[in-house]
Amino acid sequence: MASACFIAMPGPALAQRVDDNVITNANDAFGQSVGNERVGLYSNEDVRGFSPVDAGNARIEGLYFAPVDRLPNRLARGSRVRVGIAAQGYPFPAPTGIVDFDLSAASDADQFTIGLERAQFGSVLGSLDSNFALGSGLRAYLGGTVRRQNRHEGGNFKSWIASGGVAWRPYQGASVIAFWGKTRTYDDEAAPALFPGGDALPPQIPRRRMIGQSWSDRDNTQEVFGALAKLPLGDWRIEAGLFRAVRRVDANFTDIFANLRADGTVANRVMVVDGNNRDRTLSGEARVVRSFADGPLAHRVTLSFRGRTGDRRFGGVQRISLGPSSILFADERRRPVITLGVDDTDDSAQATLGVAYTLTRPGRFLVDAAVAASRYSKTIRFVSAGLVTSNRDRPVTGSITGNYSLTPRLTFYGGYMRGFEEVAVAPQNATNRGAVPPAIRTSQTDLGFRYGLNKGLSLVAGVFQISKPYYNLDDQLLYRDLGSSSNRGIEVSLTGALRSGLTVVLGNVLIDSRITGLLVDEGRIGARPVGTIRRRSIANIDWRLDGGASPLSLDAAFESLSARVGNPSNSLYAPPRETLDLGMRYRFPLGKTRALLRLQMANVFDGYGWQVSSNGAFLYSAGRRLLAELRFDL
Template structure:
């Protein structure tokens, strides 16, 4: 996007805010909707919590104990099974939490790599319009408008949102995207709630970020960040939609029904990758730009669950029966690449867009059905026990050009058991075992078989630990875990495939809550021993350390309320990541890095309207780091930047 279009975007943003203020300023003040968003204050533990555009904790949807719940397809929407090929917009979902370890206790059918559970924005009886204006020192920013619209008191309400973003990224490339959502909460009778929804994200003109792949066993020389080397025409155009509906109903104190049917699509009209290959220590490389024909992913998924609860004095028992299913259809491949002469990686490529001669594409279909039963028992003051058993049927068909149709048919029994014991009112012990059949994602852009879908895999997890609730309100969790999966990485021909087995074994620690009357803390640590085994390790083709997995991960988020200054909090976020193997053979290691963010939150009133101003200096020390996108392929991290967000509820 050029400077003129950026300027027009911000003029539109300012006009929208003024119009909203003028239109709604005389209405009766409603309860706050987004001003109260606070991930650190809302986190019950340090395992991962997101509220709005704030996130704290050790884990996210892309990294739980070194694995990705999103890649594994362990997504839930309001607790219901959801096959999601692309991200939700914040216009639809308000928050998400990672369910792993203790937080997976009493959670129906937990998964070995954790579950990410999303919550749709709430709606009630108050009319509320929330606006958020965000700016940063790179020239990027956003305008978000979310509304809560009551229609029939206590019966029907709507939530709707629209947002526009100018995204400035670490390598200097940029994009523009818009997001929109509409959802309803309908309560036709007592105990029944129906939530239909629709959302869409449009991504425009996202230039292909450069990847750096050295020609030998060394890290790429330092690259200047925020300096995009072109080409301007290598833009991605992508559209993501999610729509469907869910319902939850309670009949008395005994019967509960939950059901959901969802549809998700992700369509890329244009898609590019840019890799600086055979990079040398003098900073020169061979630039390869790859373009794809239109790509598509479409998934239909759903769940029907019936539960029966009954009480027995201080004990409560619940039986569950659930059926889940999904179908995912995708088209990928057929890309073509053009290579350019060796040159410095920072040299601008400013030529007309060439013609790419695309090849035939691969069509893939995945169908999966899951049937399960579970028991959940809770004994007040004693503890809890959850036992579940699922049977899954999995079928994949891959139709590649000029090859026979590839067929995969599998089925498996997937047991799980978790238990907790209340030693004292403040101290509890927990433990569990679970097994899963999970997706393993697609081959990365740096691989010879980029965008190829990978097979489903069987995984397992054992964990256990304790939770202590301190008298001051802080909650401490300490646990052990052992997660095992097949190991995928690039082989000697740069084909991304299964090369052995991987085990992540370690200790995780969490402390969250008020440490002092004015100080809130969310602190966590993972001390892990990731190891790869198998024929590849024995033959020396694969190292013992899995690609990109640190042995140490530490995080700290604090908020301190200044005495004598109403509504002002100082914030500090620190993340430390230990050394990581940068290639599958363990010949190169990425050094440890610590990233520090510092800022201030100011809760104030603009007239009769509650507001929140957040200012943060991200990457305070301007630390330079590299992110792995494949064996021996890297992207640069974000340099220091100043961000500002002003949220107002009308």
């Protein structure tokens, strides 16, 4: 069939099993997850210095989806970052990359897996994944998790996840899936957010010491449900999905230490209280795909309509001054009277019609071109201020990408994309906290190659540049457009089997992030965005003894980060840091049950480092900790 000539999309997803191993399953070093394990240079929140989820570039089984939070980890079996050559042949690629989630309900194999985990600092977790036949061509998935998590900043939280789905395969290659998932997180004490006031780092806080307020318990619920269908009809294919995502925040607290002194004290500690907020999206996509052959050439034409509506209720914030305080001891205060204000509203809608054409000659080249036109609107009502802001836009976006195989081992790739993407929500320390600016125009160029060193080992190297407007806090803490940003970089991935049983995932990315604009020219902000790094390097090794036949495997994960920009003036940097994790897996029979014992020592050398968010908040890294898991395939 002509359609078989195109780059294959991922097969049916499976809920996490005894034999799952994210290192051995990785196709490249750019980002992949399986269950609760992740490997790669990038994550769902950070691709080439930006968040594809915040940008609106999320997919479920390849179909457009607008999330409001992370997907429940039982609902989604895993995810993969589509960037560089991994985005070649993928319908309607986007700047900032795409995160594609796999559904647990898409499995077509029987399963009943129980997981018991002792996580960091005595945390406990239990999980269930099951997939079973209901009848001919009809299957069901049920999964869930209960957790009590002890946080590395002190305090703890509780959460549970429930998910389920039904999959119907009416004929060969066709599938119809309906699913539902819900997450509840509660009793979650807010950890302090530290904002240094000068050029000195915060003093080291003793790990696991609870210095937040015992009454700052956050409580939120997220629910995702939807349905999708993929129906091949000869040379035609129909794909459609409709998804609903809802997040309700009943209580939220942000403990802010602003203008933190070098001795760990502040003149005024502020607790920002929020609640009764809601964020809902309805999103989806419908595609008609026509594939046909012309001698050695294969053609694919895709007509797509995707859209979303968003309905947010935010604001009503109460800011409570707690006065002078310190991060070096538990400075407990009496719970104040909390009176929230009225909520502001944010309503948005977008509809996009696109057409894409792919031409390929198997083993030789691929060319993919796409163009899309959108209608976009956003209206924000700041109720207490009596202010209404509206924005409407009709952007035209597109892409042209391709690759050429010079030899069976060597393939060159490249592409140019123009996108229309969302902007992250204003952070907790912004005066317009929770506000979302209108969507922005973005662009990306990349160029690189893939070389097969042997049958199982692949090298990918490339350069890229991403350009977009730069939103962050000004000197009045107002979240707004501060200029233009450009991320230029070099990324390298080496993945595969060095020999039987020995698998590596090695990666390195160098990024030059720059801001341009009037504020930089006037010296009011530095030329580098807050929270950015110049380099990330990773090395993951999995060694299954006896050439891959042993029940025992050993693994190691090493990560090295360069210094991170710590404030808008670029006068403060969080130091470079390195971490090493060591682990093992032992697979064994337990009667008729297949079992796995998983042990891991994270941050073996107990390194102390600082993470910095894009709004300048400092948070210390987790210390050495032991993770243990038992998993059973019944």
